[in-house]
Amino acid sequence: MTIELPRVAMLGVGSMSGAVLQGLLASGVASDTVVLTTRSESSAAAHRVSGLDASATETDADANRAAVRGAGLVVLGVKPFGIVDLLDEVAADLAPGAVVVSVAVGVTTATMEAHVPAGVRVVRALPNTPIGVGLGVTGISAGASADADATALAGQLFAVSGEVIEVPESQLDALSAVSGSGPAYVFLLVEQWQQAAEALGFTHEQARTMVQGTVRGAVELLARSGSEPADLRRAVTSPKGTTERAVAVLQDADLAGTLEHAARAAIARAEELSRL
Numbered sequence: 329m330t331i332e333l334p335r336v337a338m339l340g341v342g343s344m345s346g347a348v349l350q351g352l353l354a355s356g357v358a359s360d361t362v363v364l365t366t367r368s369e370s371s372a373a374a375h376r377v378s379g380l381d382a383s384a385t386e387t388d389a390d391a392n393r394a395a396v397r398g399a400g401l402v403v404l405g406v407k408p409f410g411i412v413d414l415l416d417e418v419a420a421d422l423a424p425g426a427v428v429v430s431v432a433v434g435v436t437t438a439t440m441e442a443h444v445p446a447g448v449r450v451v452r453a454l455p456n457t458p459i460g461v462g463l464g465v466t467g468i469s470a471g472a473s474a475d476a477d478a479t480a481l482a483g484q485l486f487a488v489s490g491e492v493i494e495v496p497e498s499q500l501d502a503l504s505a506v507s508g509s510g511p512a513y514v515f516l517l518v519e520q521w522q523q524a525a526e527a528l529g530f531t532h533e534q535a536r537t538m539v540q541g542t543v544r545g546a547v548e549l550l551a552r553s554g555s556e557p558a559d560l561r562r563a564v565t566s567p568k569g570t571t572e573r574a575v576a577v578l579q580d581a582d583l584a585g586t587l588e589h590a591a592r593a594a595i596a597r598a599e600e601l602s603r604l
């Protein structure tokens with residue numbers, strides 16, 4: 329999919345927005361469509377090495393304001409507690425009708441709308457880092473200020489590199505607790521599973537091949553077969569066989585309950601962040 333975007337200003341380009349940027353460039357968006365800012369000069373310099381227009385607030389106090397001038401899309405990629413200050417900094421320089429998209433967890437569109445001029449349209453998105461390899465999952469919600477065009481434009485940023493789910497804003501932090509944070513859950517599972525394999529006497533390399541190869545293969549099989557995971561699990565689990573014993577141990581650990589508990593802890597933290 330190739331897309332036409334207006335000039336895009338990305339304010340704060342770290343792990344998350346950096347992955348969104350990677351996805352955009354991989355999809356064919358021209359690098360001169362995008363202007364970037366970071367806090368540190370070292371981060372901006374790293375982007376300039378890749379031929380991008382990047383400046384740092386550390387060395388140019390006007391960097392954020394300059395970046396948003398004339399930008400039709402402004403992507404906020406700073407930490408949640410930095411969003412309001414950043415909006416106050418750039419508000420007077422936002423183009424009339426600009427679409428401001430925040431990827432921050434916790435900070436509501438109503439909060440953001442109170443810090444931008446009338447006519448600026450605010451959208452929230454919660455992507456995840458696999459968007460950098462074209463396999464993102466992004467939740468998106470329009471603020472009261474955003475019309476369908478604004479939401480569609482913002483959605484394109486993420487749809488070029490994965491799936492986009494539009495949800496009511498009241499569900500966005502819960503979506504983040506599933507798919508936004510989700511890659512961390514998968515990486516933790518892989519880490520701990522590899523540790524278990526090493527405890528059984530395999531080398532780190534062997535454990536890596538077995539666990540990562542199995543995860544990749546199982547996910548691909550799930551995607552290509554179109555089957556339910558429970559059916560594929562049953563196909564591995566021979567009655568009275570070995571997997572049955574292992575799965576019984578895992579089921580005793582109440583994985584569903586533990587994952588729900590983890591997600592609720594993330595949602596509670598998003599609520600705390602919304603009050604900072």
Ligand SMILES: NC(=O)C1=CN([C@@H]2O[C@H](COP(=O)(O)OP(=O)(O)OC[C@H]3O[C@@H](n4cnc5c(N)ncnc54)[C@H](OP(=O)(O)O)[C@@H]3O)[C@@H](O)[C@H]2O)C=CC1
Pocket residue numbers: 339340341342343344345346365366367368369371372385392405406407408410414431432433454455456457508509
């Ligand atoms: N990481 C993830 O998987 C996800 C993160 N998010 C959201 O993304 C946002 C960013 O998180 P993450 O990418 O992990 O954080 P990072 O710390 O990796 O990135 C933050 C970026 O903001 C820059 N920055 C900080 N202050 C300013 C400023 N005043 N002006 C311009 N740039 C600034 C930093 O510059 P420098 O590099 O110089 O420090 C850095 O590039 C958060 O709000 C988070 O809630 C949402 C979904 C998933």
Ligand SMILES: O=C(O)[C@@H]1CCC=N1
Pocket residue numbers: 433504508509
């Ligand atoms: O941990 C965080 O706060 C961010 C939001 C979702 C994933 N990372």
